[in-house]
Amino acid sequence: MADIAKAGTFTLGDRSVMRMGYGAMQLAGPGVFGPPKDREAALAVLREAVAAGVNHIDTSDFYGPHVTNRVIREALHPYPDDLVIVTKVGTFRGEDGSWVPAQTPADLARGVHDNLRNLGVDVLDVVNLRVGDSMRGPTEASIEERFTAVAELQQRGLIRHLGLSNVTAAQVAEAQRVAPVVCVQNHYNLVHRADDALIDMLAEQRIAYVPFFPLGGFNHIQSEALSGVAQRAGASPMQVALAWLLARAPNVLLIPGTSRLAHLHENLAAADLVLPEDVVSELSHIAQDQSE
Numbered sequence: 001m002a003d004i005a006k007a008g009t010f011t012l013g014d015r016s017v018m019r020m021g022y023g024a025m026q027l028a029g030p031g032v033f034g035p036p037k038d039r040e041a042a043l044a045v046l047r048e049a050v051a052a053g054v055n056h057i058d059t060s061d062f063y064g065p066h067v068t069n070r071v072i073r074e075a076l077h078p079y080p081d082d083l084v085i086v087t088k089v090g091t092f093r094g095e096d097g098s099w100v101p102a103q104t105p106a107d108l109a110r111g112v113h114d115n116l117r118n119l120g121v122d123v124l125d126v127v128n129l130r131v132g133d134s135m136r137g138p139t140e141a142s143i144e145e146r147f148t149a150v151a152e153l154q155q156r157g158l159i160r161h162l163g164l165s166n167v168t169a170a171q172v173a174e175a176q177r178v179a180p181v182v183c184v185q186n187h188y189n190l191v192h193r194a195d196d197a198l199i200d201m202l203a204e205q206r207i208a209y210v211p212f213f214p215l216g217g218f219n220h221i222q223s224e225a226l227s228g229v230a231q232r233a234g235a236s237p238m239q240v241a242l243a244w245l246l247a248r249a250p251n252v253l254l255i256p257g258t259s260r261l262a263h264l265h266e267n268l269a270a271a272d273l274v275l276p277e278d279v280v281s282e283l284s285h286i287a288q289d290q291s292e
């Protein structure tokens, strides 16, 4: 089994977590809607991740909806003491699977209660307010009112720590005037580098940056340079993409998503892969080369 401790730890809120975590979105059915293709495999992936030392799992009650959280509960409840489950609110799902913004104070309270009930906990470890759309990216708009609404749920004792997702640097700063922010979850990977400055700014503040789509999400990262490095390292391109993220900054926490045990093992083993500095810098040029 991979030694994920080699990737190190980071403080998320008030708890130390392994930098190599797991994202549970892939456990719902196709289109993140409905039941898993293979429920037993979904349970096995979660149990295997925790057995390998993963203590940071990303989820949301709108995955399924409700499905992913219930699978997590079935697989892992009662939860290990060191497990930090990060969830998000701000969206509901339509009956056709559509993603519907749900950002009024009443929607956000309902989202928090959905997560509490389906995860089977009295308090949520970390809740991200998901502001923008994950495919189109964040847009500037004031988030003061909605972040104040989740901060009030935190003050009522339903949430330990707050985070943000699909946000700009200005929105992070605006939220920080309302309440402390312990993590930011945005779209970022080897070829999608819009958040480079934000990552560095958060690193200075010891705030976790959690890239979603670390492997490219629905469209895997493809690049000749990445394949070449992987071949030379005797690793897979996906492992190299994850190892590059680990090398990017100490506050980057990984949550690669998979519904398969074989991919889970492959991804966790990236924690063992140390890329020499010249290789990190070669890979860092991929985004630039692809945008030219």
Ligand SMILES: NC(=O)c1ccc[n+]([C@@H]2O[C@H](COP(=O)([O-])OP(=O)(O)OC[C@H]3O[C@@H](n4cnc5c(N)ncnc54)[C@H](OP(=O)(O)O)[C@@H]3O)[C@@H](O)[C@H]2O)c1
Residues within 6 Å of the ligand: 022, 023, 024, 025, 026, 058, 059, 088, 130, 133, 134, 165, 166, 185, 186, 211, 212, 213, 214, 215, 216, 217, 218, 238, 255, 256, 257, 258, 259, 260, 262, 263, 264, 266, 267
């Ligand atoms: N805040 C947001 O708006 C937002 C948006 C998207 C995602 N997220 C979170 O971020 C997490 C990670 O993102 P993601 O799961 O969408 O994208 P990802 O981790 O970049 O990629 C997942 C995709 O890659 C496949 N895969 C995983 N490991 C692989 C491997 N070793 N080799 C080949 N294929 C592999 C998975 O399919 P298999 O199941 O077949 O392995 C799946 O199709 C999610 O699970 C979710 O928790 C958040």
